[in-house]
Amino acid sequence: xxxxxxxxxxxxxxxxxxxxxxxxxxxxxxxxxxxxxxxxxxxxxxxxxxxxxxxxxxxxxxxxxxxxxxxxxxxxxxxxxxxxxxxxxxxxxxxxxxxxxxxxxxxxxxxxxxxxxxxxxxxxxxxxxxxxxxxxxxxxxxxxxxxxxxxxxxxxxxxxxxxxxxxxxxxxxxxxxxxxxxxxxxxxxxxxxxxxxxxxxxxxxxxxxxxxxxxxxxxxxxxxxxxxxxxxxxxxxxxxxxxxxxxxxxxxxxxxxxxxxxxxxxxxxxxxxxxxxxxxxxxxxxxxxxxxxxxxxxxx
Amino acid sequence: xxxxxxxxxxxxxxxxxxxxxxxxxxxxxxxxxxxxxxxxxxxxxxxxxxxxxxxxxxxxxxxxxxxxxxxxxxxxxxxxxxxxxxxxxxxxxxxxxxxxxxxxxxxxxxxxxxxxxxxxxxxxxxxxxxxxxxxxxxxxxxxxxxxxxxxxxxxxxxxxxxxxxxxxxxxxxxxx
Ligand SMILES: Cc1cc2nc3c(=O)[nH]c(=O)nc-3n(C[C@H](O)[C@H](O)[C@H](O)COP(=O)(O)OP(=O)(O)OC[C@H]3O[C@@H](n4cnc5c(N)ncnc54)[C@H](O)[C@@H]3O)c2cc1C
Ligand code: FES
Ligand code: FES
Numbered sequence: 470x471x472x473x474x475x476x477x478x479x480x481x482x483x484x485x486x487x488x489x490x491x492x493x494x495x496x497x498x499x500x501x502x503x504x505x506x507x508x509x510x511x512x513x514x515x516x517x518x519x520x521x522x523x524x525x526x527x528x529x530x531x532x533x534x535x536x537x538x539x540x541x542x543x544x545x546x547x548x549x550x551x552x553x554x555x556x557x558x559x560x561x562x563x564x565x566x567x568x569x570x571x572x573x574x575x576x577x578x579x580x581x582x583x584x585x586x587x588x589x590x591x592x593x594x595x596x597x598x599x600x601x602x603x604x605x606x607x608x609x610x611x612x613x614x615x616x617x618x619x620x621x622x623x624x625x626x627x628x629x630x631x632x633x634x635x636x637x638x639x640x641x642x643x644x645x646x647x648x649x650x651x652x653x654x655x656x657x658x659x660x661x662x663x664x665x666x667x668x669x670x671x672x673x674x675x676x677x678x679x680x681x682x683x684x685x686x687x688x689x690x691x692x693x694x695x696x697x698x699x700x701x702x703x704x705x706x707x708x709x710x711x712x713x714x715x716x717x718x719x720x721x722x723x724x725x726x727x728x729x730x731x732x733x734x735x736x737x738x739x740x741x742x743x744x745x746x747x748x749x750x751x752x753x754x755x756x757x758x759x760x761x762x763x764x765x766x767x768x769x
Numbered sequence: 770x771x772x773x774x775x776x777x778x779x780x781x782x783x784x785x786x787x788x789x790x791x792x793x794x795x796x797x798x799x800x801x802x803x804x805x806x807x808x809x810x811x812x813x814x815x816x817x818x819x820x821x822x823x824x825x826x827x828x829x830x831x832x833x834x835x836x837x838x839x840x841x842x843x844x845x846x847x848x849x850x851x852x853x854x855x856x857x858x859x860x861x862x863x864x865x866x867x868x869x870x871x872x873x874x875x876x877x878x879x880x881x882x883x884x885x886x887x888x889x890x891x892x893x894x895x896x897x898x899x900x901x902x903x904x905x906x907x908x909x910x911x912x913x914x915x916x917x918x919x920x921x922x923x924x925x926x927x928x929x930x931x932x933x934x935x936x937x938x939x940x941x942x943x944x945x
Contacts, residue, residue: 476857570924572848
């Protein structure tokens with residue numbers, strides 16, 4: 470029984486600030502609850518439990534010409550189904566659509582995924598890859614902005630102080646015929662699976678010349694925080710898509726696993742997994758330009 | 770068996786929300802179209818309050834971790850795991866449990882009848898959750914195909930039927 474615990478569902482951020490401003494005790498924000506309720510099971514709740522699901526100011530998606538702004542309390546169902554995000558940022562909507570089950574996605578929020586910062590979080594490599602800026606509201610109502618790497622600083626560890634609220638996640642948009650992005654994940658089964666490994670990519674791809682002008686690649690669940698794959702990007706940048714490129718890319722991906730998780734038991738599995746995922750990712754990114762006969766030639 | 774004897778609740782999880790002394794406040798929930806006042810700890814799981822305070826024992830608390838789907842109910846028409854919602858979060862929302870599908874005289878809904886007719890029920894433990902996940906799908910997509918049905922049931926486990934009867938039951942309800 471949680472004696473002395475106050476629970477509240479503020480309707481707007483002004484309400485929230487007036488609650489938290491003069492309060493110095495511990496606060497638990499709860500959005501979808503899909504991480505927090507399991508973590509809290511059998512433990513006492515802190516003095517103030519704040520439900521975020523009624524805060525319409527942080528529960529919607531706004532897209533302008535240059536920016537997508539996603540409220541932290543937006544459900545992953547809403548992210549996955551958003552038609553403009555589907556067109557502009559398939560890497561994001563594909564990742565959201567693969568989290569948990571229908572029931573989980575109806576509750577789980579993008580802000581909760583980010584704030585939990587667990588290595589297997591599917592949105593983490595995506596948000597790093599997309600170079601997001603995170604708007605944070607502090608207890609006193611002041612606003613801070615942080616890049617992904619300033620926010621997610623370790624395994625399940627953020628730089629948020631207790632009472633800091635993630636309000637919005639801003640993602641810059643790049644338009645034009647060359648943009649491409651994709652997400653690939655591997656787990657034990659198709660749904661309800663925590664990623665054993667995932668990859669997010671955005672590229673500038675000249676479809677006519679089949680040339681990769683530029684690419685950013687981030688892997689998740691391979692270390693405490695998402696890992697930018699600079700070495701693989703270097704192999705891909707400026708190259709024309711084809712079997713040789715596929716072979717070189719997979720070789721570079723396997724080398725990443727060899728170097729990052731050298732002594733770990735999961736290494737033999739992750740070496741193979743990353744090669745298969747890499748192939749899925751290239752197919753997702755380059756579509757018809759990357760159709761079979763490209764095959765997975767597993768690097769030694 | 771009393772709720773206290775239920776083996777699946779972790780020992781520190783209060784088993785019976787109804788008997789909580791005077792400190793527990795009164796909450797208002799809208800369940801199956803009716804408003805109910807319940808005395809419960811606001812940080813109790815919705816699944817616990819529905820079962821133990823309101824006697825809606827159709828839904829089951831299987832895993833309490835979002836994995837099995839036996840606790841599935843609809844909130845504002847969408848399927849969710851009621852074990853992963855704190856009861857105070859859904860005051861004023863419209864909650865539907867499996868009991869809310871049948872007519873006032875107890876006649877089963879067409880979807881529920883289809884479960885019976887297609888052999889989709891064996892031990893019945895998963896059934897209320899399955900039915901609500903299916904109802905949630907049909908609310909959104911009145912004519913799902915088999916692939917869409919299987920995808921929508923990804924969060925619901927059944928140890929008995931092998932799933933085919935369940936899929937057939939839902940397919941029979943898909944609008945032509
Ligand atoms: C069965 C199951 C399957 C799952 N599958 C996946 C999966 O495939 N991929 C995946 O990535 N995750 C998965 N998850 C994990 C989880 O669903 C996600 O991480 C989800 O996005 C968390 O969001 P939430 O709103 O439920 O967070 P909550 O549980 O409400 O909160 C999580 C943490 O974040 C804090 N928080 C939430 N919102 C904010 C905010 N706006 N500002 C500051 N702090 C905040 C809370 O205080 C808490 O500490 C799964 C979980 C379950 C139970
Ligand atoms: S009891 Fe809620 S999902 Fe298993
Ligand atoms: S009928 Fe027994 S678990 Fe599904």
